[in-house]
Amino acid sequence: MNRSTILPHFLAALSAIIWGVTFISTKLLIAEGLTPLAIFIYRFILAYLCILPMMRRFLAANLRDELTLALGGLAGGSIYFLTENTALGITFASNVSLLICTAPIFTVLLERAIYKTPLRKSLLGGSMIALTGVGLVIINEGMEFEISPLGDFLTIVAALLWSSYCLIVRRMAKKYDTFFITRKVFFYGIVSVLPFFIAETDSSDYALLAHNVVWMNLLFLGVLASMLCYLMWNVAVRSLGADKAANYLYVVPLVTIIASSIILKEPFTVYTFTGAIAIIGGVFIAERGGVGIKRTSTSAMTENA
Template identity: 70%
Template sequence: MKRSSNFIPHLFASISVIVWGVTFVSTKVLIGQGLTPLQIFVYRFALAYVCMLPLMRRLWANSLKDEICLALGGLSGGSLYFLTENTALGITFASNVSLLICTAPIFTIILDRIIWKTPLRKSLLVGSLIALVGVAVVIINGNLEFKISPLGDFLTIVAAILWAIYSIIVRKLSRTYDTFFISRKVFFYGVVSVLPLFIASTSPAELSLLGRSAVWSNIMFLGIMASMLCYMMWNVSVKALGADKASNYIYVNPLVTIIASAIFLGEPLTVFTFIGAAAIIGGVFIAERCG
């Protein structure tokens, strides 16, 4: 019965990471159309928030402490996360970003240990080591093969840490609030935290880019599917499975992104890419399944 009751959370986590794997390519397209990482984030989160408004039942959390946690969720899982990730996408390959984001489960487990005193397993240590070796392979491959500055790789790792923080926050809040409320507040605080910067840095000419079919169609996908729906599904998974187990589904990301990048962006695939991917995916799999 327990396995059956967890089917939906596992399914939601799988769908979320598959869709998010494609978003790397979609974001890369928008950057190529002239949008900045800040604009992409504001458009997608604002669209998600507006779509959720008709179903709003409550405005504020039960306490100021919880409201602050929701604001931190909007920063770690929203504005700061996407600004670092999308900036990285403008510097390095989409497949590199997707692979390095796979360190998020490792950081989540570490934070889970620090905050909730979750026991460390031997399989976790082995899996983490294997995954980190994979990260090193990807970074070295990027510098030697593609001659790319390590800045993009570093920003992606920062984004992975921010996502781990977000997952821990959602785990705490989901004990009191429903996933719809948490997701909506995350979208709100994510947009509000960068709105002044967006207004100051976006010109009318840049707003006109929204009229392009390649722009509005990708924003619709990012805002409705990848943000509104996937965030709610992800938060359901975190509540049911725990932050550590749900985060391990992120290992699906590179498989989706590598295929999508090769098909839609024509990005090269090298033997180092597959070795790094195998190490990261295998390490995270061992950390979750063994022991």
């Protein structure tokens, strides 16, 4: 690491650390009474308002691309975050952050199914290791007899949705810049669920925004975790390259586990630790063995923030 890359390395690491805390922030908002839908709407509106001044074009080049971007807003926006946030309400934040790490593996498998991308031995081996880690996390939850496995299932669904979004980003990135794609995802994510939000929200729900813990966490999620981290991450990717910057993504679940243990007093058991090592190690091996996964994972995680 030379002097010219110190700042990009720092920005990549800082982004990963902040993203690791977003699971805790969301869980705190749910505890305050906000619904997963409300958290998503407030977060995306803040992020959209932040990125709006950078708008260079309003519509895609054709209707097909516009519809594809709208699908991205569902798969990587509204449906994804609603599924993930619902899971956070019924399972440990550390569990969610770990299971979401299987998304790159699902991405490679979808690439294989759609684009006939060859599978390598390291990919298959890494997938098995990561899935073993998933099993350990679920076993840990079952042994505690405190939470329904539904949260784990919803997290896996969220990972599959994110994988689908990765493929959409991969396709659209050939035609449009990342600012335009991200803004479109924010927009369609908001409009796809805004009617439901208006219908189920009353004045007492809006009153929650006056609570310090609520608006502070929403500002963190919308402005810092979504907008600022997106900018920092792109500086890191532009300077270091996607492959080197992507390595910092594996810091996210470790930060979540540590933060969950400290802030939420969630148990840190040997199963959780072993599952964490297996998932992170397996995904790392699989990512090294998958063609194009580095680029896809990096592009996608900028929007998960």
